[in-house]
Amino acid sequence: AQSVxxxxxxxxxxxGALVLLRCNYSSSVPPYLFWYVQYPNQGLQLxxxxxxxxxxxxxxxxxxxxxxxxxxxxxxTKPSAHMSDAAEYFCAVTRNxxxxxxxxxxxxQVFP
Amino acid sequence: xxxxxxxxxxxxxxxxxxxxxxxEQNLNHDAMYWYRQDPGQGLRLIYxxxxxxxxxxxxxxxxxxxxxxxxxxxxxxxxxxxKNPTAFxxxxxxxxxxxxxxxxxxxxxxxxxxx
Numbered sequence: 429a430q431s432v433x434x435x436x437x438x439x440x441x442x443x444g445a446l447v448l449l450r451c452n453y454s455s456s457v458p459p460y461l462f463w464y465v466q467y468p469n470q471g472l473q474l475x476x477x478x479x480x481x482x483x484x485x486x487x488x489x490x491x492x493x494x495x496x497x498x499x500x501x502x503x504x505t506k507p508s509a510h511m512s513d514a515a516e517y518f519c520a521v522t523r524n525x526x527x528x529x530x531x532x533x534x535x536x537q538v539f540p
Numbered sequence: 541x542x543x544x545x546x547x548x549x550x551x552x553x554x555x556x557x558x559x560x561x562x563x564e565q566n567l568n569h570d571a572m573y574w575y576r577q578d579p580g581q582g583l584r585l586i587y588x589x590x591x592x593x594x595x596x597x598x599x600x601x602x603x604x605x606x607x608x609x610x611x612x613x614x615x616x617x618x619x620x621x622x623k624n625p626t627a628f629x630x631x632x633x634x635x636x637x638x639x640x641x642x643x644x645x646x647x648x649x650x651x652x653x654x655x
Contacts, residue, residue: 532581
């Protein structure tokens with residue numbers, strides 16, 4: 429069975445600081461991995477995805493994530509946080525014929 | 541513009557009533573999904589459909605029903621059997637189930653409140 433764990437339900441950073449949101453996956457076969465962002469009272473929007481091409485994936489809004497097979501991780505980073513980055517972020521994993529499995533989410537707060 | 545629409549945005553239901561949430565997509569996607577979102581619990585899958593006239597139960601299907609008569613539409617009915625229906629409901633679609641094409645596109649959601 430596959431699963432995904434997001435460490436830290438809440439993360440707070442200052443504006444301009446590094447953003448690091450952690451995601452670890454469990455999968456017996458090579459996975460496909462996704463990061464989504466959700467703003468209050470809205471649907472989810474795809475930030476980026478890993479589909480077994482480059483291990484460093486660049487997404488929208490300056491976010492990127494690195495697939496590390498040895499650590500079974502797919503952490504999301506952004507060099508400099510902006511106030512508009514405040515939202516909830518979800519990591520998700522799937523395999524070739526499976527449903528998408530979501531983590532429980534990490535709420536990012538950005539302080540001025 | 542291609543996308544997913546959900547209606548209504550807010551819905552109020554009295555106990556004992558069935559209500560139907562609408563989900564329409566014009567992305568020509570085969571697969572569609574319904575999720576329930578509660579604070580601190582992430583997204584939980586209610587039902588999904590890979591093709592027209594076929595659908596499968598997700599993790600929390602009890603008290604819900606769906607239909608998939610058209611490729612574009614996947615309505616969700618919250619029945620009176622659902623004991624705690626107050627939640628935020630999200631509809632999504634993808635080109636197909638699984639793999640790289642399982643990138644899901646989400647609608648704006650419907651917030652259901654039971655009075």
